[in-house]
Amino acid sequence: MLTRINIGPVHPSTHGVLRLVVDLDGDTIVNVEPHVGFLHRGVEKLAENRMYMQIPVYMEKMDYVAPMSVNEAYVATVEEALGVEVKERAKYIRVILLELQRIASHLLWLGTMCNDIGQMFTAFMWTFRDRDMALRLLEEATGQRMFYVNMRLGGLVRDLPPDFAEQAATFLDYMERRLHEYESLLEKNPLFIERTKNVGTLSRSDAKALGVTGPVLRASGILYDIRKNKPYYAYEKLNFQAKMLGRGDNFSRYRVRMLEMYESIRLVREGLERLPEGDALGMPVRLIIPNAKNRIAAVSREMPRGEALMYMVADPQRPYRLAMRTPAFINLAALNFLAKGQRLADLFAILGSLDLVMADVDR
Amino acid sequence: MKTERQMLLKRLEELKGGGSDYLVKITAVDYIKYVEVVYILRDMEKNDDTLLEVDLDPSDLWVESAVHIYPAADWYEREMAEMFGIAIRGRKAGRLLLEKWDGKGYPLRKSFAWNAPYERID
Numbered sequence: 001m002l003t004r005i006n007i008g009p010v011h012p013s014t015h016g017v018l019r020l021v022v023d024l025d026g027d028t029i030v031n032v033e034p035h036v037g038f039l040h041r042g043v044e045k046l047a048e049n050r051m052y053m054q055i056p057v058y059m060e061k062m063d064y065v066a067p068m069s070v071n072e073a074y075v076a077t078v079e080e081a082l083g084v085e086v087k088e089r090a091k092y093i094r095v096i097l098l099e100l101q102r103i104a105s106h107l108l109w110l111g112t113m114c115n116d117i118g119q120m121f122t123a124f125m126w127t128f129r130d131r132d133m134a135l136r137l138l139e140e141a142t143g144q145r146m147f148y149v150n151m152r153l154g155g156l157v158r159d160l161p162p163d164f165a166e167q168a169a170t171f172l173d174y175m176e177r178r179l180h181e182y183e184s185l186l187e188k189n190p191l192f193i194e195r196t197k198n199v200g201t202l203s204r205s206d207a208k209a210l211g212v213t214g215p216v217l218r219a220s221g222i223l224y225d226i227r228k229n230k231p232y233y234a235y236e237k238l239n240f241q242a243k244m245l246g247r248g249d250n251f252s253r254y255r256v257r258m259l260e261m262y263e264s265i266r267l268v269r270e271g272l273e274r275l276p277e278g279d280a281l282g283m284p285v286r287l288i289i290p291n292a293k294n295r296i297a298a299v300s301r302e303m304p305r306g307e308a309l310m311y312m313v314a315d316p317q318r319p320y321r322l323a324m325r326t327p328a329f330i331n332l333a334a335l336n337f338l339a340k341g342q343r344l345a346d347l348f349a350i351l352g353s354l355d356l357v358m359a360d361v362d363r
Numbered sequence: 364m365k366t367e368r369q370m371l372l373k374r375l376e377e378l379k380g381g382g383s384d385y386l387v388k389i390t391a392v393d394y395i396k397y398v399e400v401v402y403i404l405r406d407m408e409k410n411d412d413t414l415l416e417v418d419l420d421p422s423d424l425w426v427e428s429a430v431h432i433y434p435a436a437d438w439y440e441r442e443m444a445e446m447f448g449i450a451i452r453g454r455k456a457g458r459l460l461l462e463k464w465d466g467k468g469y470p471l472r473k474s475f476a477w478n479a480p481y482e483r484i485d
Binding site for chain 1: 384385386387388390391392393401403407410412414433434435437438446460470471475
């Protein structure tokens with residue numbers, strides 16, 4: 001006989017407001033039905049009624065763990081629709097800031113996931129302390145800790161401060177040491193191993209069919225990273241690797257993100273080293289573009305959670321339609337598949353490994 | 364790439380057979396005179412995206428479900444049905460995806476009134 005239990009919508013491990021209706025046979029999960037939409041704000045509709053550069057403020061609230069990445073994806077879509085060229089220096093600065101944002105986002109994910117899988121509060125405290133240093137660096141560059149709104153068409157609101165390179169170098173050296181410490185904290189820990197290895201396995205073909213994206217896709221053995229496959233900004237000139245692992249379980253997903261953090265450190269270092277001189281400031285905010293009617297732009301960006309695609313139909317003043325494919329949405333859609341046949345206690349380990357932000361799912 | 368509604372599933376199957384086996388997004392745009400449904404597909408080996416568009420008459424809004432071709436279509440179709448009122452044929456009628464909307468209309472249609480008085484329906 002099946003037991004049906006309800007989890008959420010308000011639950012400490014759902015990372016937002018997510019309701020799960022779980023059918024159980026004993027302790028084994030038979031079916032999970034995620035109920036989403038508690039945070040649905042209708043950002044796509046709101047965007048149809050705002051001028052182009054009023055919208056980034058809304059965009060940043062979509063993924064509040066990596067706000068700059070969403071903001072950048074949106075600004076890049078407008079740039080593509082309106083044919084604006086990004087300045088060379090701004091290309092490098094965007095890469096540097098986006099990679100710092102990726103480190104901050106992955107650190108938050110690591111801490112909360114460790115918390116979810118077995119009350120490993122040490123890891124949570126460590127990652128939050130280190131994430132704060134990344135945020136302080138971003139604050140140094142943009143003036144804000146969380147919602148930066150620092151992108152303008154063709155560039156940025158302001159250039160990096162003069163001593164940014166030194167501060168970043170100190171942080172990156174520290175972070176590299178800390179990543180090794182995380183590895184020694186977690187990868188020999190039987191609690192962590194038990195809850196991650198061979199739990200929530202997703203095969204290569206299933207990953208493709210379910211359309212999962214980002215680290216979840218790459219942990220299942222498909223090497224597809226927008227930064228490599230459709231390079232934008234300075235990514236094609238900088239030296240880094242897209243990371244892939246083959247097992248597709250929680251541990252692979254953890255490992256892919258750890259490796260990505262090392263690569264991000266590499267990218268920021270090299271970006272700062274090769275940062276070209278010149279002007280990085282973008283266009284003023286007020287903007288009406290004639291002849292933009294029904295111009296279509298579709299832009300993909302590799303966010304910390306995976307691929308975000310924005311599909312925009314332009315109008316002279318405001319988007320006629322802005323459709324967003326957000327990474328957490330499609331990764332959550334795969335939850336039922338991942339959790340079937342697993343133990344109830346592992347459900348949150350799997351959920352944690354997907355790195356969800358509910359605001360990003362619901363929009 | 365435009366296609367007709369009758370040919371949609373056939374075209375999707377052809378594209379999937381041709382290597383575009385990763386579904387990126389299904390969405391729709393309301394152009395008032397017609398509603399366009401957009402399928403964004405990807406060929407990961409060739410690193411190539413395909414946009415497949417179907418125009419629908421606003422008085423006759425439906426498309427056939429593509430879930431059996433692309434399992435990833437599930438949530439996108441549900442979201443589209445809810446936001447645009449486009450009926451999805453050939454799949455079992457499920458719960459709405461995002462929210463229980465007890466007002467009238469479909470939020471992402473251009474006819475959706477912003478400041479209309481809030482009406483409850485039973």
